[in-house]
Amino acid sequence: MPRPRVLSGVQPTGALHLGNWLGAIRNWVNLQDSHDTFFCVVDLHAITVPHDPEQLAADTRKTAALYLAAGIDPSRSTVFVQSHVPAHSELAWLLNCVTPLNWLERMIQFKEKAIKQGDQVSVGLLDYPVLMAADILLYDADLVPVGEDQKQHLELARDIAQQRINARFGQKDADGEPIPVLKVPEPLILKEGARVMSLTDGRSKMSKSDPNEGSRITLLDPPELITKKIKRAKTDPVMGLEFGNPERPETDNLLGLYAILSGKGREAVAAECAAMGWGTFKPLLAEAAVEALRPLQQRYAELSADPAELDRVLAGGRERAQSVAQATLDRTRAALGFLPVH
Ligand code: AMP
Secondary structure: OOOEEEEEEEEEOOOOHHHHHHHHHHHHHHHHHOOOOEEEEEEHOOOOOOOHHHHHHHHHHHHHHHHHHOOOOOOOEEEHHHHHOOOHHHHHHHOOOOOOOHHHHOHHHHHHHHHHHHHHOOOOHHHHHHHHHHHHHHOOOEEEEEOHHHHHHHHHHHHHHHHHHHHHHHHEEEOOOEOOOOOEEEEEOOOOOOOOOOOOOOEEEEEOOOOOHHOOOOOOOOOOOHHHHHHHHHOOOOOOOOOOOOOOOHHHHHHHHHHHHHHHOHHHHHHHHHHOHHHHHHHHHHHHHHHHEEEEEHHHOOOOOHHHHHHHHHHHHHHHHHHHHHHHHHHHHHHHHOOOOO
């Protein structure tokens, strides 16, 4: 039995933060032993909002290096850059032509991002989820580990594969069983860490695009900065920390972060902090965050000192990704009736 296939990716826009790590990348690391794992840096997605060319290249390298620093092992996982495999753009076009416009217009992330762009919204921003569907479907992924916010995009990828490609263009075998063109993927959303909230507002999620840097802890923040951000994090005047009180979203978030980063788990920290004041809690959380990130930051520093090594990893990843992606693209082209290349 081949191992189930996993694909995921993160955009190379700005510094990765605790939400990206706990909600996505950290979970990828554990899947490497049991799954056939593909992880890409989705640079084509990064240009769906205005971007700076120099920054894009630098952030693409940085994001790939952070994957490795976080524990993605290129001898067990295929690590690559999305734009290095042209099949992503090509399958996205094929999928575009079968995806109803109104499916895209109702995407929550599009609506949220579009508000910020006014009349400058690009066609690419609307099309973002179709490119994401192409990323996933090209690799016949069984599972897609993402944070809670990507669930709607996953549903869309499933609907495109099932209703718009397989149902319309799939063939039947001798027994009348459908032969799918594209594999229909499942989301993998782990509860713990699925939604890390902002340090300055417990009701909105930690995000790269929040103008206030104090709202997030990035994976490369030095210890003093981590401590400072946690010290300034929003709290409330109530004594003692608890989970699940809707009046205290900041408390829930910070206690949840402590549970994960300290490795103690929710039950233990709920007991430990039930009567604790903020002045005692915050230094504990800061220390847990600094310690949890220390090994990652150390590996990142080593990788930064050897850029040729990262280039080698990405070249090897591109080669493997390309061969898998091309086979799916050829299959889809054939199903849609394109004249084969001779
Ligand atoms: P993005 O930063 O939007 O490129 O997201 C990259 C990955 O990180 C996706 O799988 C997201 O679901 C995940 N992610 C982003 N922000 C958070 C957050 N605040 N909490 C949990 N997961 C997140």
